[in-house]
Amino acid sequence: MSSEGIRSLAVAGLSKNAGKTTVLNHLAASLNEEGKPYGFVSIGVDGEERDVWTLKEKPPIVVPKGSLVATAAPLLDGMGGGWELLESTSLVSPLGPVILARSLQGGKMKLAGVTRAEGIREVVLRFLQQGARLVLVDGAYDRKAATSPWITDAAICVVGANLARTLDGVVEKTEEVIRRLTLPETVNPLERLAAETALANNRLVGVRDGAVEILPCSSLLLTEQAQEALAGRVWEAVALPGSLTDRGMHFFMKQNHAPAVILRDPTRCFVSMRVIRRFYRMGGTLSYWKGVRLIAVAINPVSPEGYVFDPKEMKERIADVCHPIPVFDAVRDGIRAIRSSLSGG
Amino acid sequence: MWMDNLTRQAIRWEALWLRFQPRTPMGQRAKRSLSPFMPGEETEWQACLVEQEHLLEAFRRDPEWMSRMEIHLSKTPDPTQTVRMLESGEIPKASDWFRIKSFLWHGWHLCSMVRNEIPGFRLKREASEWKRVLSLLNPDPPLSPNFFLSSAYDSRLKERREQVEKENRWVRKAEEQAVLDVERDFPIQQNGDGEWVVDRRSPHFLDMKNDSRVQLVRETPFDGVFCPVETEVLKAARMRREEANTDLEAVEHDVFQQLAETFRPYIPFLRDAILDLATLDVQWARVKMAESYNGTRPKWEAESYRIQGGIHPLVAESLKEKERTFTPVDINIHRGVTVIIGPNMGGKTVVLTTVGLVVALGQFGFLVPARSCSMPLVSWMTAAIGDAQNIREGLSTFGAEVRRIVEAIKRDSTGLLLLDEPGRGTNPVEGAALSAAMTNDLAKRPFWTLQVTHFREVLQGTEVTVYRVAGLEGIDRFQDREDEDWEKALEQAMDYRLLPWSGESIPQDALVIARLLGLPSSILQDAWKRIGNGG
Structure with missing residues (x-):
């Protein structure tokens, strides 16, 4: 992965108890065979006490010898002398200050203490300075920021059976999220400039006649202001500094001409696929200044609520809607299969 | 009170005070209790100011020196809590020793760098003392800011770790043998959790259910999850590993206790060292602010x-x-x-x-x-x-x-x-x-x-x-x-x-x-x- 420019990888669940930790542990085991130093950090505490697949108490991450971890100091104190404490960070959690450590023997470690995206950014940077080839970020499901392309270079999404009560429901929701997440990054230089300007000024920025124009409005939620700012002119593109919802998209759909809409990144997009499709039919487009590089989707057919989907069927159907993104089953597929998925083979 | 709040407001003191930012927790603490020089303290006042002039000259002479000082100051942690633990007879844990070591590492560098550039800078402790105390937490050369329980602290550590590793190898060998035995007879492969997930429709599902070497731990409508049955050999190996781990933990505890005993005589040094860094940091922050208005x-x-x-x-x-x-x-x-x-x-x-x-x-x-x-x-x-x-x-x-x-x-x-x-x-x-x-x-x-x-x-x-x-x-x-x-x-x-x-x-x-x-x-x-x- 490092040869493809991926230095940090987020593992994010599409729902609570999706099975992230299991995926992370299998990834760790798979990486161990490659014998390279990796960094491990978790964002947020999401309240999962039990592992989805084993239904045992949620396991700590099992890291190979030489791995780097970032965690709260008291958690390191409780793990014996098999750790070399490397450096303090500026991050302080209710559990204590966050420290970077290297595993001298390999073993279990609970990762906690980093609760904000800025913290992950700092830790990723420090891991890389310490020589990590790749940093794995365990992203709590409600910490969408972990997948932000501004925080990590790439992401793996975990689809758990508990995303919906039926397999049809799981597939439908997965398709919605994955398609939204993988909408294209704009390559148009004017549109990219507009997105950058929108963010720098916290204003809507329009593109017309080959030039960008900062508009006197910061959000589509301020409907009257936005209407006034956009009215009477045909905009080729509009970049937003913040998030976009169905309501915001309807606003554009009411304009005479559907523009190309640009968002900062997929974590800012909350528009349903139904509305996005309608918008595209009207001639509009939706793209990102910086997109998420989704390198794989992991599935977990077992729900902690007690129902299970056919693993083969789930994998096939999820693979259909995620194509060409590789899909693997962390529990059933062997380590070689996982590595093959990740390397695109 | 040297000046009241209305005076502070009138001269816009608070806005400027915000720009005075020591980098270390010790410096921030010193900032909170900083008081003005009073009549009768003219000599100390001038000494403090002359020191800042020297710092400012050093800034201008060698910007690289200034950036290195900045880096060390920004990374220096506050060891006060650990010093209190030592004073009260508690035994600091690994992260506490790490904090002390980081403090000593950065403090040693700061002290050496200041002494080289400004020989007369008022510090109670010399760089050689910092280095000596740092070495206590660094039994293996070269000196580094990292902390781990090196075997050099206690010869028993090496021995116990080797024992744990040896027992680990035995356990792994016994586990691998158990897995090989099963996988030789069935076309299956263990996952990362050390389990076999077997499709209930596969022909060997029933055979596995009846095989005494494996046990069914969970079942779903689609799969059965098997894990190896613990053999007597494996059981004994795991028990020996557990004992080896307990022995190792006991020695690690002894090492921490010994470290605490070694460090207690150095509490006065640590107290002075904390004050030295607070002083240096406050002077540094004063000069950084004064630099902005060419003071x-x-x-x-x-x-x-x-x-x-x-x-x-x-x-x-x-x-x-x-x-x-x-x-x-x-x-x-x-x-x-x-x-x-x-x-x-x-x-x-x-x-x-x-x-x-x-x-x-x-x-x-x-x-x-x-x-x-x-x-x-x-x-x-x-x-x-x-x-x-x-x-x-x-x-x-x-x-x-x-x-x-x-x-x-x-x-x-x-x-x-x-x-x-x-x-x-x-x-x-x-x-x-x-x-x-x-x-x-x-x-x-x-x-x-x-x-x-x-x-x-x-x-x-x-x-x-x-x-x-x-x-x-x-x-x-x-x-x-x-x-x-x-x-x-x-x-x-x-x-x-x-x-x-x-x-x-x-x-x-x-x-x-x-x-x-x-x-x-x-x-x-x-x-x-x-x-x-x-x-």
């Missing part, structure tokens, strides 16, 4: 404040944003009363706040924003500046002002009183009389008063030093330009310099300024008549 060292002078080229950095920045410049303040304030007169909008109040800020920075041991400065150390400074003060207490401008002057003249120690147009808040006749009488009284008191006034009565019959704002020049060229930006025109016409006054007539600029600001000429002509001048 100079205030020198000590018993009887007068002499400020040349004084500026208020915050006012200067605001003006710069408006593409205007700050006219530096040149003033000598002798014991007694010094008065500033001049036109409205002539910057008199800015002079007061600038003097107040320069003096306060000086007393708190900072290089000051001036081309040169000499000053006494005094026991207090009070400013009565601005109309809004004490409004919360329900006092009028006049009442608030009188109360602050009363508080000041009650003091029998030396201080600096800054007064902005005393008496302006009441009727002109009584205001002028009161202002003149107060000035007369203040001139006999043993402290320094700097006062801005419009009342000529203040200048009569009292021994005061007087400055006047140079005032308006060439204003006539603006008078017919209706569309002119009057504020800018006024600023261009106003000479904000302070000039010594020696009895010449005081220019009456208020009506000229009113004209500039657009007051109708009929009103102005009427006003000129009333003061007996045809205009």
